[in-house]
Amino acid sequence: MARRYDSRTTIFSPEGRLFQVEYAMEAISHAGTVLAVLSKEGIALAAEKKVTGKLLDLSLAPGGQMGGEGNQAWLGGGGEKIFLLNNNILAGLAGITSDANSLVNFSRNAAQQHLFTYDEDIPVEMLVQRLCDMKQGYTQFGGLRPFGVALLYVGWDSLHGFQLYQSDPSGNYSGWKATCIGANHSSATSLLKQDYKDDLTLEEARSLCLKTMSKTMDSTKLGSEKLEFATMTLDPKTKQPLAKIYRPNELDALLRQLELGGTSDDQVGVGEATGGGGGDEGNVAMST
Amino acid sequence: MGDCSFGITGKDFVILASDMNAGRGIIKMKSDENKIRALGPHLAMAYGGETGDTEQFTDYVERNMRLYHIRNHNALLPPAASAWIRRQLAQSLRSRKPYAVNLLLGGFDTTTSLPHLYWIDYLGTKADIPYAAHGFGMYVALSTMDKWWFEGMPKEKGVELLRKCINEVQSRIVVQFNFNCILIDADGVHQLDLSASDPIADLSRAPEKAEVEVPNPIIAAPA
Amino acid sequence: MGSPMEYNGGSVVAMVGKDCVAIATDLRLGQQSIGVAYNFDKVVAVNDKLYYGLPGLATDVYSLREHLRFRVNMYRMKEEREITPKTFTHLVSSSLYEKRFGPWFIEPVVAGLPQPTELDPHPKPFISTMDTIGCITTPKDFAVAGTAADKLYGAAEGLWEPDLEPDDLFETISQTLLNAVDRDCLSGWGAIVHVITQDKVVTRRLRSRMD
Numbered sequence: 219m220a221r222r223y224d225s226r227t228t229i230f231s232p233e234g235r236l237f238q239v240e241y242a243m244e245a246i247s248h249a250g251t252v253l254a255v256l257s258k259e260g261i262a263l264a265a266e267k268k269v270t271g272k273l274l275d276l277s278l279a280p281g282g283q284m285g286g287e288g289n290q291a292w293l294g295g296g297g298e299k300i301f302l303l304n305n306n307i308l309a310g311l312a313g314i315t316s317d318a319n320s321l322v323n324f325s326r327n328a329a330q331q332h333l334f335t336y337d338e339d340i341p342v343e344m345l346v347q348r349l350c351d352m353k354q355g356y357t358q359f360g361g362l363r364p365f366g367v368a369l370l371y372v373g374w375d376s377l378h379g380f381q382l383y384q385s386d387p388s389g390n391y392s393g394w395k396a397t398c399i400g401a402n403h404s405s406a407t408s409l410l411k412q413d414y415k416d417d418l419t420l421e422e423a424r425s426l427c428l429k430t431m432s433k434t435m436d437s438t439k440l441g442s443e444k445l446e447f448a449t450m451t452l453d454p455k456t457k458q459p460l461a462k463i464y465r466p467n468e469l470d471a472l473l474r475q476l477e478l479g480g481t482s483d484d485q486v487g488v489g490e491a492t493g494g495g496g497g498d499e500g501n502v503a504m505s506t
Numbered sequence: 507m508g509d510c511s512f513g514i515t516g517k518d519f520v521i522l523a524s525d526m527n528a529g530r531g532i533i534k535m536k537s538d539e540n541k542i543r544a545l546g547p548h549l550a551m552a553y554g555g556e557t558g559d560t561e562q563f564t565d566y567v568e569r570n571m572r573l574y575h576i577r578n579h580n581a582l583l584p585p586a587a588s589a590w591i592r593r594q595l596a597q598s599l600r601s602r603k604p605y606a607v608n609l610l611l612g613g614f615d616t617t618t619s620l621p622h623l624y625w626i627d628y629l630g631t632k633a634d635i636p637y638a639a640h641g642f643g644m645y646v647a648l649s650t651m652d653k654w655w656f657e658g659m660p661k662e663k664g665v666e667l668l669r670k671c672i673n674e675v676q677s678r679i680v681v682q683f684n685f686n687c688i689l690i691d692a693d694g695v696h697q698l699d700l701s702a703s704d705p706i707a708d709l710s711r712a713p714e715k716a717e718v719e720v721p722n723p724i725i726a727a728p729a
Numbered sequence: 730m731g732s733p734m735e736y737n738g739g740s741v742v743a744m745v746g747k748d749c750v751a752i753a754t755d756l757r758l759g760q761q762s763i764g765v766a767y768n769f770d771k772v773v774a775v776n777d778k779l780y781y782g783l784p785g786l787a788t789d790v791y792s793l794r795e796h797l798r799f800r801v802n803m804y805r806m807k808e809e810r811e812i813t814p815k816t817f818t819h820l821v822s823s824s825l826y827e828k829r830f831g832p833w834f835i836e837p838v839v840a841g842l843p844q845p846t847e848l849d850p851h852p853k854p855f856i857s858t859m860d861t862i863g864c865i866t867t868p869k870d871f872a873v874a875g876t877a878a879d880k881l882y883g884a885a886e887g888l889w890e891p892d893l894e895p896d897d898l899f900e901t902i903s904q905t906l907l908n909a910v911d912r913d914c915l916s917g918w919g920a921i922v923h924v925i926t927q928d929k930v931v932t933r934r935l936r937s938r939m940d
Binding site: 335336337338341343344376377 | 578580582583585586588589590593617618
């Protein structure tokens with residue numbers, strides 16, 4: 219009896235709720251934290267990596283140990299949690315990795331389709347809408363489960379400048395100055411609420427982002443094996459958007475500079491033996 | 507090919523002018539046909555070509571520009587609009603019955619405060635240039651524009667140059683033309699009355715008289 | 730309307746040097762004998778080691794360029810690496826052959842420096858060219874296409890020599906292009922030359938006869 223309104227996604231419960239969608243959102247609140255801070259000069263985006271361990275061969279994972287700036291950021295992305303969707307848009311994902319991959323694929327296709335028809339980079343909100351239209355479809359049309367993924371979108375376009383959006387499995391989206399999804403998101407958001415100021419520099423946004431992250435994550439010291447980090451800025455010369463996905467050594471250097479940890483180069487890849495953080499161990503491979 | 511249109515960009519504006527003839531072959535049926543269409547708050551095109559195709563195609567473009575504006579709360583910027591219109595013509599070219607429409611697309615980019623002018627022909631050829639002509643104007647007035655156009659022209663000089671071009675067409679081409687003209691700047695699309703001695707002064711004195719019907723709901727730009 | 734290949738005019742040439750390649754184009758866009766624009770760049774970068782030029786019918790230049798940009802971007806995302814000159818040539822070729830019975834009126838020219846790999850630590854500079862339906866030729870010396878192709882052959886045949894250093898290659902390709910387009914009424918109106926080396930790309934705009 220208890221399962222009556224649980225089993226199918228597209229059926230309302232008598233209280234007017236869609237349980238499967240709510241369960242999907244619940245799954246995400248156990249996933250690795252993703253956090254972003256907007257400033258006038260650019261946006262900082264950090265994501266907690268859950269799949270770690272010394273036996274994990276990172277060189278085989280998508281992206282491996284790569285990263286980089288501008289075009290370089292395409293060649294490998296961040297790996298697990300941070301992806302470039304288009305030249306002007308980065309996304310941080312929390313939830314089921316395999317669902318996330320298919321969403322990333324969809325949005326990259328949509329962005330290229332826009333570039334093809336209009337010869338311009340897709341406006342950030344339009345891409346968010348495209349993706350949310352699809353996510354919403356899975357809460358309404360028969361027999362399929364919703365995407366177990368929430369995203370933070372970090373981007374720039376000529377109409378509205380730097381923008382930060384968040385979307386959830388129901389297909390809702392909203393714009394933010396600083397926000398967080400995944401494990402401990404509510405405590406992180408209240409920390410951000412305290413410390414956010416409207417006139418942050420990029421430097422300050424980066425440090426606010428990482429400092430809040432360090433308080434949110436369970437582990438005491440941050441390091442590149444547990445964290446991914448990226449920024450969206452404007453190229454000082456061309457005034458065009460410039461995505462930068464930090465390479466592990468760059469991130470460690472930044473963390474050391476902010477005194478938040480940072481793994482020394484010879485320690486990179488050793489990591490902890492198990493996935494740390496909110497989710498229980500059984501979920502490591504599924505929900506990150 | 508009985509058409510004639512001009513486009514001139516300046517410091518912070520673009521002017522489009524088009525002849526007003528409608529007819530078939532050697533017969534002129536109308537000399538007051540408007541062949542300039544506003545496509546948005548800061549976008550317009552002057553068009554010519556096969557009658558019928560021109561109306562169908564401009565309606566199609568206008569409605570699509572409006573649909574985009576309604577869906578996305580922002581009108582397409584001139585470069586994106588030019589890319590879309592060009593693609594429509596290029597796709598049509600390899601269809602069973604291609605649109606035979608040539609056009610000049612003028613627009614003002616509100617994000618960069620720059621004027622844009624695109625020369626587009628029925629094949630889907632696009633040129634992004636500071637001054638342009640279609641039809642008879644290409645034969646007799648391009649050289650006039652080469653000589654007199656200069657970077658960062660003020661509006662008065664733009665009108666002066668347009669008058670030189672029209673004069674050239676009227677003295678060198680057998681067909682008689684009337685011209686109508688619009689100007690697009692940061693404030694939108696305005697009608698210019700070429701019969702007035704100083705249409706730019708008239709425009710700044712009474713801008714409400716120069717209003718052009720714009721298809722899109724003008725949504726105030728976000729602050 | 731005459732041949733679509735001569736409707737808008739324009740030419741492209743590419744040359745191989747010593748550990749470098751160069752590609753150059755004129756800037757004219759015409760409507761038969763009338764010049765319409767003098768800023769029509771027919772050469773596009775795929776990345777900083779690979780460029781290609783598309784002389785031919787201008788509407789198809791735009792269409793094919795947008796199509797290829799789409800395909801290359803998708804390739805870069807899926808493969809997480811840059812496309813090699815050879816693979817890119819085959820991408821262009823199959824894109825052209827897709828329209829075998831209603832072709833794009835374009836004769837592409839590709840020029841690039843392949844990246845060293847473990848299997849091939851010293852790759853040779855690469856140029857290639859195709860006909861309108863994608864039949865590939867990979868010359869060892871130079872590739873020409875466009876309305877001045879015949880004149881470019883003559884000039885290049887006379888000026889090109891093996892193992893030119895980047896500066897000499899720039900001089901050779903520039904003289905080849907300028908002298909050829911001066912004999913062609915559908916090409917000219919300025920030119921752009923790119924010389925690609927392993928550490929940088931040098932792009933220069935050439936002034937030429939404007940008649």
